[in-house]
Amino acid sequence: SFHHLNRSNQSFSSSDEDLLYSRFTFHAGGEFMMxxxxxxxxxxxxxxQGPSFQVNAGTSFKFLLGSRQSYQAFQVGLWTRISNKIETGVLNDAAILSTRFDYENFSLGFSYDINVSPLRTASNSNGAFEFALAYKICGLERRGVYCPNF
Incomplete structure (x- = not known):
């Protein structure tokens, strides 16, 4: 996806011009049943976005639970966050532990970002907690094109 295509002026002064950088976001993934x-x-x-970039990459291990009549799954994963540091180039910024529970159309997720870069000094070695609650409006469908559950 692309954001800020019109590069709006974010300056507080009408005589100055400070254009917002356009942002590009790309998602890719899959599911491989073993x-x-x-x-x-x-x-x-x-x-x-402009001179900044970030890449989150990793994998989760998915375990199907329950009977075939209802969709239930549990995932646990390990991810990494890589970003750029203006002075020195690429920086491995964080390790991310994630879990997720799926029940029918509901998903409940939790992740914790462990700061592994020199930025941990600024955060007192505290990571970041993230919670997610999702509901799929359309249920699981059989389609001509495969679409994995995330």
Whole structure:
């Protein structure tokens, strides 16, 4: 996806021009079942805006739970966040631990970002907690084109 295509002026003064950089975001992923009840769910998110970029990449291990009549799954994953540091180039910024529970059309996720870069000094070695609650309006469907559950 693309954001800020019109590069709006974010200056507080009408005589100055400070154009907002356009942003590009790319998501890719898949699901590879390794048996009836276990699979790998790799993914990558790439974001670029002006001189800054960030890449989150990793994989989750998916375990199907319950009976075949209801969709239930549990995922646990390990990801990394890589970004640029203006003076020195690429920086491995964080390790990300993630979990997710799916029940029918609902998903509940939790992740914790562990800061592994020199920025941990500024954050007192505290990471970041993230919670997610999602509801799929359309249920699981059989389609001509495969679409993995994330």
């Amino acid at each position: 048996g009836d009840r276990f699979g790998l769910v790799p993914g990558v998110i790439v974001m670029s």
